[in-house]
Amino acid sequence: MFFEILSHAGLHVRSAGVSLVTDPWLVGSTYWRSWWNYPPPREDITESLRPDFIYLTHIHWDHFQGPSLRKLGKKTPVIIPRGPYDRMKRDLLDMGFKEIIELGHGETFRPCRDFALTSYHFGPFLDSALVVEAEGITLFNANDAKLTGGPLHQLLARHPRIDFVFRSHSSANGRLCYEVVDAPGAPVDDIEAYIASFARFVKRTGARYAVPFASNHCFLHKDVFAFNNTIQTPRMVEEHFRKHGITSPELKVMLTGDSWSTDAGFSISAETARYFDDRDAMLERYRDEKKAKLEKFYALEARTRISKEEVEKYFSRFCAATPAAVRRVFRGRPITYVLQGAERYVFEVDLDRGTVEQRQEPRATADGPLEIHTSAFILRQCMALDLFCHLPISKRVRYRVSKRTKRYIQILNYLFNLVEYEWLPLDRALRVETASQLAPRWREGLLMAQMLKDVALGRGLSVDRYL
Template sequence: MEFQILSHAGLLVKNKPGKSLICDPWLVGSSYWRSWWNYPPVSPALINSLQPDFIYLTHIHWDHFHGDSLKKFPADIPIIVPKGNYTRMKDDLFYMGYNNIIELKHGERLQLDDNFFITSYQFWIFLDSALLIECDGVKLLNLNDSKHMGLTLKQIIRNHHPIDFVFRSHSSANERLSYEIVDEPDAPVDDLERYITEFAQTAKATKAKYAIPFASNHCHLHKDSFHFNRYIQHPVLVEEYFKQHHIQSPMAKVMVSGDSWSSETGFNISDKDWFTNREQLLADYLQQQSESLEKFYKQENQATIDTQVVADYFEQFSASLPFFIKRYFKRVHFTYVLSAGDSAKYIYQINVSNGRVVELPADTKLDHATYPIQIHTTAFIFLRGIEFKIFSHMCIGKRVFYKVTAKHKRYMEALNLVFNAYEYDLLPLRRLFTRRSLQSWLMRWREIILYMQFVRDKVVYGKLDIEKYLK
């Protein structure tokens, strides 16, 4: 068998007869409104060589479920997705024109060819998944962004031990770095070191032979997010962590786009160094993509908003909320500050409890005593959040900036969780009790126990100790 790293989270696996599977093929262009780009770039020759027999998509985030990349493959190619409580992945694929969608239940094993099997393992309230690949006697655990731990990780290890390769993300892909605590400017908003630490802890728990830093091989090129490159925990930092902590098993191996391993010849890794002189290489990359970026900047600057569209969306959103969530947000207002070029600006004050939207004058003085929760982004991104029902995606791109007081930060964090629940079909609450949802959660009973353990730890000890669930 052979596997090859394709991109940020793209993985190709082939068996000896030549059947092939691709996971999460983001191969071309950018993601999250020109913010995320593959790093290093994917070779056009590599892209053109791909003729997979199957595709597996771990979850719906755009750096994994990438529309422009999927369009490179025929409409009848089998696309495999996790079968969770909601149908959005399948529905979106049908909408895009794909007609051969296979849903795998949690723990379900599917045979792709002789000596070629995959098993899907779901995790997290807002559906993510890992994929265990068995190919010609080699076992690869593609954890990707999923944070399996405790009983859920033990289930995978028990079912598939020994594991040869484990792949997992190792850098921030959330909104934490996008917070500015206006009355506590020195307050930390994220612990960057923990991402690599948890990568190492998870890798050791799997007892795999090799650990591949994966699903974090990206950079930021948009002018709003380029400065976030300094926070990315790239694969060489993971390798250095393993050396500093004398972790020899599993062995950390840096592999980037184009690198491969086969059961016959072992590793085939390019000698191109993408990380020692990373700042210059990023500057070169930015220059190479300048025409595409400038074209997009013009498109963003031309966005205009119809206030009625905003009002209709939040009226529907508010109607889906249960009473206790409405009560929590009753006296809280969220102020969206939306730019469209240098001159145009839209300001909306929104109460999600009742769905009321008030447009404020563009020259409103946005002091934090009056407006303690401000969300700054572009009109273009805000409209896409409404159009595609993806407010839960907006913060991932590092192009939405939260300026909040320390007292009110919790409300913004809570709203992002509620957006996720709304867009992952957990709201209205009746959706939790569909046959599909109940079946999904019954299969994932180990995960429910894990959440109960989290609650116990928080109540008894006042904090979550993730490390103990990764032993």
């Protein structure tokens, strides 16, 4: 049994004559030239990959990257989680993939007798974890799925002996994108909490080894380069484990090209350590190496035009999918998009009335700004391809708000997710088929009820509380 790290969240497992690749992001960048693999994937490995199967945990671009999937070949069977949301399947079919295998929650697929893949779903927006069992070794690729409570207990009861657990250890959300004008010095996110959460989770699994995973990226676009100092690196995870005396599971920092096998044990290169020994200099060098690609994209964004009609068309569809009672939350609180492109565009979107007004400048309000700043190119793509759920992750957005208006951006982003993950309109979410697909996840329903109760009682929301 053999596995090697390919990239940020890319894992290659080979056993019993079967080769599996998970979440391949092997080439280029993602999220509008924002995210880049760090360290870059080893080309000698990625060029030789010929997997028998690909598993995709979820649809975010650092896990579901079109150029990398095409590179591995459209004849390769792709395994995905099956749920009410079938966008992953539709996109793969549109890309030309012919064989798509869907796994329900807790369902196992066996490509051969001694190689088993079991998918576990978690979260309202269809994320999944994967357990690989082969030749007496169990890999738990938790990735971005923050399993806790009953869902995690179910997995550990079925797989009581975990050898390796892989999990993200740094923030990928949009909380860092907020500019709160009346609280400029206040922290908008507790970025150190992610490492502590990683440590608590891997200890709970009882695994032999823990691998910091799915967070090995950097930001190179000029608009987000400064966010590199918010990334929690594997070196920081090592320091946390030393500081708190955590010895079980044993932490193993494994980057692109590092591997383990039952025959040879660990093969971890000292070469990749240089990416963390002098990280600032390496990031500057990396940006210089990609300068031509970055400049080409800057030029594309700078010449992009967008019309009021395009914005009206999208938000008309969005408002039609959103219940009027929900849109009423935004009564008297229009959202203003400020866009950079061939010129500066300002669009005021009134979700309650379903109207769009083009203005010269954002309107001043007593409660403070309620503005979304991004590029015209990105907004056009988000509207045309339903990509708003990717926008906060990309960090290519700035939410200019006050303490009183911030929650309206948070509500809006949640509504974008509900529409794009097809929970809205409500008639789709209320189908019998949806209920049957969610039934095996009843433990998660109980967990959500407990979380809501704790929030209502003022205890706050903490995933780790239910581990």
